[in-house]
Amino acid sequence: MHIGAGHHCVRDLLSFFLSFESSSTSFESTPPSSSSLPKDGSNYFQARYESLLNMYHSHFVTSENEKKNYTGNLKAAIDSFPFPLLPLNCFCFCFIILIDCEHFFVQIHFLFCLSFLFRQIDAFCNELLGLSLSLFSKEAFLSIIISFPLLVFNRNFHCRYFFLLKLPNVSQIFVFRFIEMDHFLKLLPKLxxxxxxxxxxxxxxxxxxxxxxxxxxxxxxxxxxxxxxxxxxxxxxxxxxxxxxxxxxxxxxxxxxxxxxxxxxxxxxxxxxxxxxxxxxxxxxxxxxxxxxxxxxxxxxxxxxxxxxxxxxxxxxxxxxxxxxxxxxxxxxxxxxxxxxxxxxxxxxxxxxxxxxxxxxxxxxxxxxxxxxxxxxxxxxxxxxxxxxxxxxxxxxxxxxxxxxxxxxxxxxxxxxxxxxxxxxxxxxxxxxxxxxxxxxxxxxxxxxxxxxxxxxxxxxxxxxxxxxxxxxxxxxxxxxxxxxxx
Ligand SMILES: NC(=O)C1=CN([C@@H]2O[C@H](COP(=O)(O)OP(=O)(O)OC[C@H]3O[C@@H](n4cnc5c(N)ncnc54)[C@H](OP(=O)(O)O)[C@@H]3O)[C@@H](O)[C@H]2O)[C@@H](O)CC1
Ligand SMILES: Nc1ncnc2c1ncn2[C@@H]1O[C@H](COP(=O)(O)OP(=O)(O)OP(=O)(O)O)[C@@H](O)[C@H]1O
Known part of the structure; x- marks a missing residue:
């Protein structure tokens, strides 16, 4: 897929990744056509962001306070992002990789930041858009390269989900969440x-x-x-x-x-x-x-x-x-x-x-x-x-x-x-x-x-x-x- 050629390309890319989110068959799923995306991109992605947040809460966050903190951090990071001023190497993006080790499916969810990106990018020029997406895709690619050896070579990597999330203010908070727990699990002797x-x-x-x-x-x-x-x-x-x-x-x-x-x-x-x-x-x-x-x-x-x-x-x-x-x-x-x-x-x-x-x-x-x-x-x-x-x-x-x-x-x-x-x-x-x-x-x-x-x-x-x-x-x-x- 060619990245960074303009507005339509963004839509294609988004629809491609969103197809993973809606499908459990991950890479084998067929990307929906760009025309199947709703006209009002901003509301659509806002809704996706909310649904992902809810999913996150229902899986991992228990107390109300934690919910508030998490949501607060995330929204603050997204809202405070000074898009035109930020140097490109600090470009705001976020992605989550969910790996179900047991079935060896990988699903990529580039959601809530994409919703943000989409809203912002829509308002800016194509040139900037192109550069941004290149960076974005590079990070995504790297994350996959990093995740696979973890799965393949570390047999004790029992975790069901490996989250990778990057934002300027809450950068890498979740990166090793389960790896840390995994150290613990790995040490327990088999009975x-x-x-x-x-x-x-x-x-x-x-x-x-x-x-x-x-x-x-x-x-x-x-x-x-x-x-x-x-x-x-x-x-x-x-x-x-x-x-x-x-x-x-x-x-x-x-x-x-x-x-x-x-x-x-x-x-x-x-x-x-x-x-x-x-x-x-x-x-x-x-x-x-x-x-x-x-x-x-x-x-x-x-x-x-x-x-x-x-x-x-x-x-x-x-x-x-x-x-x-x-x-x-x-x-x-x-x-x-x-x-x-x-x-x-x-x-x-x-x-x-x-x-x-x-x-x-x-x-x-x-x-x-x-x-x-x-x-x-x-x-x-x-x-x-x-x-x-x-x-x-x-x-x-x-x-x-x-x-x-x-x-x-x-x-x-x-x-x-x-x-x-x-x-x-x-x-x-x-x-x-x-x-x-x-x-x-x-x-x-x-x-x-x-x-x-x-x-x-x-x-x-x-x-x-x-x-x-x-x-x-x-x-x-x-x-x-x-x-x-x-x-
Ligand atoms: N139930 C039991 O049996 C328990 C037993 N324990 C055992 O007790 C033994 C002694 O251990 P310990 O840690 O109390 O002694 P120690 O190193 O002298 O430190 C105390 C001194 O440090 C100070 N202080 C403390 N924090 C500070 C800070 N952030 N910044 C600055 N200052 C600070 C504090 O000053 P204060 O506030 O009292 O003026 C105090 O003077 C040890 O064998 C341990 O295993 C414990 O495990 C507890 C449960
Ligand atoms: N400010 C802190 N915030 C969060 N966790 C902390 C903080 N201080 C210590 N801990 C956690 O509490 C645990 C015990 O650390 P602490 O400093 O109380 O040890 P200690 O003074 O030697 O304890 P003890 O009373 O047994 O002598 C550590 O595992 C540490 O992770």
Whole structure:
């Protein structure tokens, strides 16, 4: 098809693409003739836009607020588009590709932006129109080229729909929506009658003290709900009966000496240290021996909470080449690490996300370890400079304990990710990080939608079983505003 020759060509192109929308046979459908299009193009495409929006809402958006936000963003982007002023390389277009992987049909819906385009283009000269459409078609072509290898080469790409949507203001919001969920799905081990106890994970959580009994429980409980077989909690003797009382599911070992803990570690598939650990200086020898053990045995290892406090306090003794290790700081823990490792003061005053990302990359490189930085956007940064960002909608509540769920689930995901023969440690860290972030944020959001400001971490934990089941049956109807990308 020749593109860009003028007004009639636009109509042909539109009718060609619209035929896909109305037909389920995708590429095999015959394009309707341009004369079959209604005379009043503007109203026609406005109606198509509305219907697509409704379709989007009915499939993926649940709450009224989300509907408003989505519609608002979209309309604002479309309405505020300064057509004559915008440089061509920022040309406003939007397209959605719906891929039904199971039947391998591809349907292309170039709808609501086409409605916009049509209205605008009608009023402008043919020359500009021609250039615009060339750009438009190039993007469409590229998107198809990108989508097919994903389908063909990634067997785990289970998603039913892959959305690609581009607008100036909400650019790429939806691009990796389902890929992010797919990371999570891909890591879940297949349950078969041949599995034996322990195959899905034997995980150690080291933490729990008189003051903090909730934190190790949250970490351990998230691991249990995700499907690990055995969870050991190592904590101080006074915390042990309390933690045991929370759940008979957990194996709780009182005592924090290296000599009592280390002999039990060779049977563990991943180790998480820090949630509720406390800051008793007598714990430092345990951490030092643990670092050496993890480095030698290459066990998936997560350092969180007070574990990070010890690392900051003894930064000069933190070993290099901890290839299996992920540090999971919140902003306060991050600022402590930056201060001790990079000499950076006042990190808490930084409000600019890209500056934080830059610092996280520097910290990761300097410490030679992966950093999973929690915040409004979660960042997974590996020492080679790769960054994964996850900004899936999460809870608006910042109640304590959500980071403990991150640390626990991350430990288990690291074990699962590394078992995948295609993964080296770097890719395992990114895959596990994205999965953990998606899990905590989505479970948190669901809990928040139900309970509002009364939401707390046990409520988030209660969302995990349903969430896992929904993902496995791909019944996700409420994923909105996901932005996860790797640079
Ligand atoms: N139920 C349980 O058992 C739970 C136990 N937990 C466990 O508790 C242990 C300690 O962890 P932690 O994160 O509370 O201690 P820490 O690193 O000193 O940070 C607190 C300090 O940072 C500050 N601050 C906070 N945010 C800030 C911000 N955005 N910007 C700036 N400042 C900010 C805040 O200052 P404040 O507002 O109080 O003046 C405060 O001084 C750890 O083992 C963890 O696992 C938790 O998991 C929760 C559930
Ligand atoms: N401002 C934010 N907006 C949205 N999500 C956030 C925000 N801050 C943190 N989160 C999410 O909440 C989760 C926990 O992060 P948080 O910063 O609360 O950890 P933490 O302080 O270590 O938690 P804990 O209370 O367990 O110690 C992370 O997965 C992160 O994605």
């Amino acid at each position: 078969t009658p041949q599995l034996r106890k322990g195959d899905c994970g034997k995980i150690a959580v080291i933490g729990g003290s008189l003051e903090y009994t909730g934190a190790p429980y949250y970490a351990a409980s998230s691991i249990s709900r995700l499907g690990a077989d055995i969870i050991h909690v190592f904590c101080t003797p006074d915390a042990a009966p309390v933690i045991k009382g929370y759940s008979p599911d957990l194996i709780v070992h009182p005592g924090m000496s290296a000599s009592s803990i280390l002999p039990k570690l060779p049977r563990m598939d991943a180790i998480i240290i820090g949630p509720g650990l406390g800051r008793n200086p007598s714990l430092w020898p345990l951490l030092q021996e643990l670092f050496q053990y993890v480095k030698k045995e290459e066990v998936p290892f997560v350092i969180d909470g007070d574990g990070l406090w010890f690392v900051s306090e003894h930064i000069e003794h933190f070993p290099r080449q901890m290839v299996t290790t992920v540090l999971t700081p919140n902003i306060v823990e991050f600022s402590r690490l930056c201060k001790s490792a990079l000499g950076e003061e006042d990190v808490l005053k930084i409000k600019n996300n890209s500056q934080i990302q830059h610092l996280a990359a520097e910290l990761s490189r300097k410490m030679d370890v992966t950093i999973y930085m929690k915040g409004e956007v979660d960042l997974v940064v590996t020492p080679n400079g790769e960054v994964s960002k996850c900004s899936t909608d999460s809870s608006l509540r910042r109640c304590g304990g959500q980071g403990d769920v991150t640390a626990g689930s991350l430990g288990l995901f690291l074990f699962w990710a590394k078992k995948n023969p295609g993964n080296d440690w770097t890719s395992a860290h990114h895959e596990a990080g994205i999965s953990s972030s998606w899990l905590v944020r989505t479970a948190g959001r669901r809990a928040f939608e139900k309970h509002g400001r009364s939401m707390n971490t046990p409520m988030l934990l209660d969302e995990i079983p349903k969430l896992v089941r929904d993902v496995e049956t791909r019944e996700m109807k409420d994923i909105v505003h996901t932005d996860s990308s790797k640079h």
